[in-house]
Amino acid sequence: MFAFTPAFEAPTGSPIRELFKYLAQPGMISFAGGYPATDLFDREGLDAAAARASQQTTACLQYGPTDGLAVLKDQLASLMTRRGTPCAAQDLLVTTGSQQGFDLLLRVMVAAGDVVLVEQPAYPATLQALKLQGADVVTLPVDHDGLDVATLAALLDAGTLPRVPKLLYTVPTFANPTGATLSLERRKALLELAARYRFLIVEDDPYGDLRFDGAALPSLLALSDQVPGSRDWVVHFSSLSKIVAPGLRVGWMIAHAEILRRCVVAKQTVDLCSSPWTQAIAAEYLAQGSLERHLPRIVDAYARKCRALCDALETQMPEHVAFHRPAGGMFVWARLKSDENAADYLRACIEKNVMFVPGAAFYKDKVDPAALRLSFAAPGVEEIEVGVGRMGAAMG
Ligand SMILES: Cc1ncc(COP(=O)(O)O)c(C=O)c1O
Numbered sequence: 001m002f003a004f005t006p007a008f009e010a011p012t013g014s015p016i017r018e019l020f021k022y023l024a025q026p027g028m029i030s031f032a033g034g035y036p037a038t039d040l041f042d043r044e045g046l047d048a049a050a051a052r053a054s055q056q057t058t059a060c061l062q063y064g065p066t067d068g069l070a071v072l073k074d075q076l077a078s079l080m081t082r083r084g085t086p087c088a089a090q091d092l093l094v095t096t097g098s099q100q101g102f103d104l105l106l107r108v109m110v111a112a113g114d115v116v117l118v119e120q121p122a123y124p125a126t127l128q129a130l131k132l133q134g135a136d137v138v139t140l141p142v143d144h145d146g147l148d149v150a151t152l153a154a155l156l157d158a159g160t161l162p163r164v165p166k167l168l169y170t171v172p173t174f175a176n177p178t179g180a181t182l183s184l185e186r187r188k189a190l191l192e193l194a195a196r197y198r199f200l201i202v203e204d205d206p207y208g209d210l211r212f213d214g215a216a217l218p219s220l221l222a223l224s225d226q227v228p229g230s231r232d233w234v235v236h237f238s239s240l241s242k243i244v245a246p247g248l249r250v251g252w253m254i255a256h257a258e259i260l261r262r263c264v265v266a267k268q269t270v271d272l273c274s275s276p277w278t279q280a281i282a283a284e285y286l287a288q289g290s291l292e293r294h295l296p297r298i299v300d301a302y303a304r305k306c307r308a309l310c311d312a313l314e315t316q317m318p319e320h321v322a323f324h325r326p327a328g329g330m331f332v333w334a335r336l337k338s339d340e341n342a343a344d345y346l347r348a349c350i351e352k353n354v355m356f357v358p359g360a361a362f363y364k365d366k367v368d369p370a371a372l373r374l375s376f377a378a379p380g381v382e383e384i385e386v387g388v389g390r391m392g393a394a395m396g
Contacts, residue, residue: 105259172205203236
């Protein structure tokens, strides 16, 4: 009846959100969502920040600048500097979650048919955004050290891609869904390839601060200063969603000034500006040093939860699942050793009141039907142990 655009004639919604209906099942233990733990939100710090923000009536109740409130941009630039990437407020655009940043970038950079490289398995919202944009998505394999950069190099050197890629999307630190972190050598090699073949690396980094094991690695953005010619080819996204609260919807992007300027124009038509109210709260929260004070509590809790999940899988289901312990983030990527279809197994699990996301949601092609993603962030340690017990029982 209606004349929709081709991309929206028969769109498919998020496969993860489809699972949400089961969350209402009484007693359900969920390893499914990538939601932070509600009890780890810094209510006190955020309430104090909100009280201070509300004093600034004009700044936070009026429309704000499209590129973000100056006070927040200053705080985010300091946060990036503390993370090892010195950056100035003007290098950065505040977005309504980092999800919006990716959408803006696609509007500005990617036309239908453009080749975009994506690590696989990948964050489903990225795959969905690329599909809606009509990009020609080429998937690249990953292993425990993240994106297989050697395979990418071979592909580029052989010139077998349909066109020169416009951009490559990666979550190099504690990836969603695999939990993998790109090694230092691969980071350097990837930057060299971007400089040589002139494609943008989109570094999506919502989880980098959630490290509970091992030493921190420099972000691709930070490292780009050491790899000649690569700095202009990195677009960096980050977010307060996983380290403060997703309800703020505060993300940001850092990119070459020519890209940023165009993203600001795109944002003008999308939402005029991100909510000045939550931006002001975020700015106050950061200015008071609350993130530094609270983050160790979150990281410590996730370390315990991750250990609980991995230990329980190892002790209760050793013959059923294989997985790799992540050093941070929110996710354990696992595989059913039987090669059984994880979607069938999920149905049995839902009957036992436990759920996860079957791996198929994270693939564009070459699906591994036996893969599954378990998030340890939201449930408590005891729930995690009970949940894995139920998963074991669902094996029959
Ligand atoms: C890899 C990745 N990128 C981006 C996002 C979205 O973050 P935001 O809340 O900042 O939009 C998520 C959320 O789960 C994510 O896992």
